Amino acid sequence: MGTTDKSLAKMRTNPKGWHIEDLEAVAGRCNLRIRKPKGSHVVFSFPGVQGEASVPSHRPIKPVYVKKFVALVDAALAKEE
Secondary structure, eight states, rough: OOHHHHHHHHHHHOSSOOHHHHHHHHHHHHOOEOOOSSSSSEEEEOTTSSOEEEOOOOOSHHHHHHHHHHHHHHHHHHHOO
């Protein structure tokens, strides 16, 4: 099990207390696009997957945003297979 798999498993079981740097690291390893528009959010997306995850970059990130991010990663990984 790689680092990405471990991080995703931890995010699934405990979506509380994560930081934007953690999400960006997972997104980078899963080939998600990361946009940082002006403002306080970071937007994650993946080509061919409908929707995107807009996550506030303040600390710590609320669990609802982590759950949306994990759902996007799962959809992206399913699309790659």
